[in-house]
Amino acid sequence: MEQYSSKVMEHFAQPHNVGEIENADGVGTVGNPVCGDVMRLYIKVENNVITDAKFKTFGCGAAIATSSMVTDLVKGKTIDEALKISNAAVAEALGGLPKVKMHCSVLAEEALKSALDDYYKKKGLASPVTMPAESGHEHEME
Amino acid sequence: MRKVYLDHAATTPVHPEVVEAMLPYFTAKFGNPSNLHDMGREAKNAVEDARGKTAALIGARPEEIFFTSSGTESNNFAVKGLAHANSQKGNHIIVSQVEHFSVLHPVKSLEKAGFKVTQIAPDKQGIIDPEAVAKAITKETVLVSIMHSNNEIGTLQPIAEIGAITKAKGVLFHTDAVASVGWVPVDVQALGVDALSLSGHQFYGPKGAAALFVRKGVRIKPQIEGGVQEDGRRGGTEDVPGIVGLGKAAEIAAAEMPRRGSYLLPLRDKLLQGLQEKISDLIVNGHPTRRLPHNVNVSFLFVEGESMLLFLNMAGIYVSSGSACTSRSLKSSHVLSCIGTDAAAANGTLLMTLGMGTSAEDVDYVIEKLPPIVQRLREMSPLYEDMIKNRKTT
Numbered sequence: 001m002e003q004y005s006s007k008v009m010e011h012f013a014q015p016h017n018v019g020e021i022e023n024a025d026g027v028g029t030v031g032n033p034v035c036g037d038v039m040r041l042y043i044k045v046e047n048n049v050i051t052d053a054k055f056k057t058f059g060c061g062a063a064i065a066t067s068s069m070v071t072d073l074v075k076g077k078t079i080d081e082a083l084k085i086s087n088a089a090v091a092e093a094l095g096g097l098p099k100v101k102m103h104c105s106v107l108a109e110e111a112l113k114s115a116l117d118d119y120y121k122k123k124g125l126a127s128p129v130t131m132p133a134e135s136g137h138e139h140e141m142e
Numbered sequence: 143m144r145k146v147y148l149d150h151a152a153t154t155p156v157h158p159e160v161v162e163a164m165l166p167y168f169t170a171k172f173g174n175p176s177n178l179h180d181m182g183r184e185a186k187n188a189v190e191d192a193r194g195k196t197a198a199l200i201g202a203r204p205e206e207i208f209f210t211s212s213g214t215e216s217n218n219f220a221v222k223g224l225a226h227a228n229s230q231k232g233n234h235i236i237v238s239q240v241e242h243f244s245v246l247h248p249v250k251s252l253e254k255a256g257f258k259v260t261q262i263a264p265d266k267q268g269i270i271d272p273e274a275v276a277k278a279i280t281k282e283t284v285l286v287s288i289m290h291s292n293n294e295i296g297t298l299q300p301i302a303e304i305g306a307i308t309k310a311k312g313v314l315f316h317t318d319a320v321a322s323v324g325w326v327p328v329d330v331q332a333l334g335v336d337a338l339s340l341s342g343h344q345f346y347g348p349k350g351a352a353a354l355f356v357r358k359g360v361r362i363k364p365q366i367e368g369g370v371q372e373d374g375r376r377g378g379t380e381d382v383p384g385i386v387g388l389g390k391a392a393e394i395a396a397a398e399m400p401r402r403g404s405y406l407l408p409l410r411d412k413l414l415q416g417l418q419e420k421i422s423d424l425i426v427n428g429h430p431t432r433r434l435p436h437n438v439n440v441s442f443l444f445v446e447g448e449s450m451l452l453f454l455n456m457a458g459i460y461v462s463s464g465s466a467c468t469s470r471s472l473k474s475s476h477v478l479s480c481i482g483t484d485a486a487a488a489n490g491t492l493l494m495t496l497g498m499g500t501s502a503e504d505v506d507y508v509i510e511k512l513p514p515i516v517q518r519l520r521e522m523s524p525l526y527e528d529m530i531k532n533r534k535t536t
Binding site for chain 2: 012029
C-alpha cells in the first residue's frame with residue numbers, strides 16, 4: 001500500500017473538530033460499515049455562513065483525515081462556497097491520498113453535501129445539492 | 143520507545159544460529175549442487191543435510207521433501223501438480239472455504255481447466271467437519287486439500303481424522319501447514335497426509351525457502367520444468383543458503399518444540415484476558431482451545447482496523463488487521479466472512495501473533511496501550527454513538 005502523506009498522518013493522529021453539535025442546523029451520515037467507513041458531519045449555520053462543523057467517523061486513517069480536513073475547510077464558508085468544495089480539494093489540502101484511498105475524499109464530499117442537503121430540508125427550502133457521481137470502492141483486486 | 147512485534151504470522155526474524163549456518167554458503171561454499179566437483183558436492187551435501195532436518199521435523203523421509211521458494215509455490219505445486227498427475231482417476235477436488243489464496247486461486251484455475259470443485263464451509267469457530275469432507279467425496283474425487291491451521295484465526299483442523307477418511311477412500315490429501323509447522327507438532331504419519339506445505343520464514347528461517355512433502359509413490363506433475371533438481375520435480379538451481387537456513391530452522395524447531403507451546407500458551411492467554419478485562423464489546427475469533435499457541439484474533443466493535451493499526455504503530459506495536467481498508471482489494475477477510483463474522487465487525491479486527499522473543503512485559507505494554515486507542519476511536523465513531531443511544535432507549 002502507498003504511504004500516507006505527513007499531512008494525512010497529522011490530521012489522523014490529532015484530528016480537528018471531532019464531536020457532535022447539539023441542535024445542529026445540518027447533519028449528514030454517509031458510508032457503510034461493511035465497506036469500512038461511515039462519516040457523520042454536523043454543521044452550524046448563521047446568516048448563511050457555516051460557523052461550526054464537527055464530525056464523527058468510523059474508518060481508516062484516510063477517512064479520519066479527510067473528515068478532519070473537510071470540517072476545517074468548510075468553517076467560515078458561505079453555503080454557496082461550501083457547495084463547491086470537491087473531493088479533489090480535500091485530497092489536495094491533505095497533500096494527496098494513496099490511489100486506493102481516494103474514495104475517502106469522495107466520502108468526505110458526500111458527508112458535507114448530505115449535511116448541506118439536510119440544512120435546506122430543515123429550513124423547508126428546495127435543496128440545490130447534487131451528490132457526487134463517483135462513489136464507493138473499486139473492487140478489482142484480491 | 144518499546145517495540146513489540148506481534149506479527150509473527152506475517153514473518154519471523156531469522157534465528158541467529160540460522161544466519162550463522164547460512165553465511166558460508168554465500169561465499170566460501172558457493173558451489174552449485176548439480177556440479178560433480180568438490181565445490182558442487184559440498185553444496186549438494188549441505189542441501190541433503192537440510193533435507194534430512196526438514197524431513198525429521200515432520201516425520202517424513204528425506205526423499206519425500208522437495209524444496210521450493212515459498213509457501214505459495216508449495217501450495218500451487220501440490221494442488222495443480224497432484225490434480226494434473228492423477229486426472230486419469232477423476233476430476234473432482236475438495237477444499238475448505240477458508241484456505242489461503244495460494245490454494246483457492248490454483249483451484250480456480252483448475253476449475254477453468256475442467257475440474258469440479260467442492261468448497262466445504264467451516265463452523266463458526268473455523269472448524270471443518272471431517273464428516274462433511276467424507277460426504278463430499280465421490281468416485282471422481284482425486285484430491286482433498288484442507289489447511290492444518292488457519293493463518294488468520296489460528297483454528298487447528300482435525301487433519302488426522304480427515305486423513306483417515308481420505309486413506310480409506312483412496313483419495314489424495316494435501317494439507318497447507320505453513321501456519322503450523324514450527325509452532326505445533328506436525329507429523330505426516332500421524333496426520334495421514336500425502337502432501338504437506340511448509341515455509342521457513344514462518345518459523346525463524348529465511349524468506350524464499352520452503353518445502354513440499356510428497357509421500358513416496360504419490361505422483362505429482364512438476365510446475366517448474368527444465369531442470370533435474372529436486373529429483374526432476376522442481377527445476378532451478380537450488381537456493382543453497384536458503385535451504386541450509388530452512389534446515390537449521392527445522393532442527394531448532396524440533397529441539398524446541400515442547401518449550402514453544404508451553405512458553406507461548408500462557409502469554410497468548412494473558413494477552414487475551416487482559417484485553418477482555420479492559421475492553422468491552424469485543425469478539426474473539428476462532429476456536430478457544432483448538433488454535434495455534436501464538437494466535438490472538440479479536441474484533442473490536444465500532445472501530446476500524448487500520449486506524450487501530452496506525453495508532454499501535456505509533457506506540458511501537460506491530461500487528462495485522464483483517465480490515466477491508468488494509469487490503470488492496472478493500473475487502474475484509476474471506477475467513478472472517480466464512481465463519482459468520484459480521485462485515486462491520488470484521489473491519490475492526492486485529493490479528494496479533496506472538497513469538498519466542500515476546501516477553502510478559504511486551505504483553506503488558508500492549509494491554510496498557512491498546513484499550514485507550516480503542517476508546518479514543520470509539521469516541522470518534524458514529525457507530526458507537528448510535529449504539530450508546532440505542533442502549534439508552536431500549
